[in-house]
Amino acid sequence: MPVSTTAYVIRELATLADMEANHALLQHLNPSLQAVAYRTMLEDMIPNGYKQVAVYDGDEVIGLSGYWIITKLYCGKYIEMDNVVVNPAWRSKGIGRLLCNWIKEKAKMSGCKSIHLDVYAHNKHAHRFYFREGFMIEGFHMIQYL
Incomplete structure (x- = not known):
């Protein structure tokens, strides 16, 4: 269900089509990510619980975070933010904070003990x-590349 804020709508995305539409925004963070590779990765990730949360201004997606809910022995159940990106024209306007707050609430509702993320x-x-x-x-x- 979409969540309205002052000027933005936040939506959880679970379908391949909804996520594929965000390819251009993700290229701000990963410029070499090609559309075909993105689709192939999503096809592997979605069945394993991967979702995205997106912030919209009208029809334009201006911020995005992928996420997984996972359990590991060292920390228990947690939510992992993945490829968090805000359109450069919208940075420093609170979009990143909206994404973090949404993830935090999702984590609490899901019984997670922590939020994890990687940053370049x-x-x-x-x-x-x-x-x-x-x-x-x-x-x-x-990382060890193969």
């Missing part, structure tokens, strides 16, 4: 934003 190491603006939102560094996300 070079994205200093995002680091400052998430610290202001109450996030802290718990560890390092390590």
Whole structure:
């Protein structure tokens, strides 16, 4: 069910078609993400519980976060924000905070114990934003490319 705010509508997205429509916005964060690859990944992710939450100004999506609800031994049940992006023209207008608040409420309603997210190491603006939102560094996300 959409949630209205002062000027925006927040919607949870669960279908491939709704998520595919956000490809251009996601390219602000991942410029090399091609539409075909995005669709293929969504086809793998959606059956495993992946959803998105989007902030709209009219018909335009201006902010987006993917999310998963997962349980792991080290932390219990949690929600993971994934590929959080706000259209550059809409940054510093509270859109990121709307997404974080929506995720926090979803986590509480779902019985999650925490919210997790990854932030690119070079994205200093995002680091400052998430610290202001109450996030802290718990560890390092390590990758070995194959």
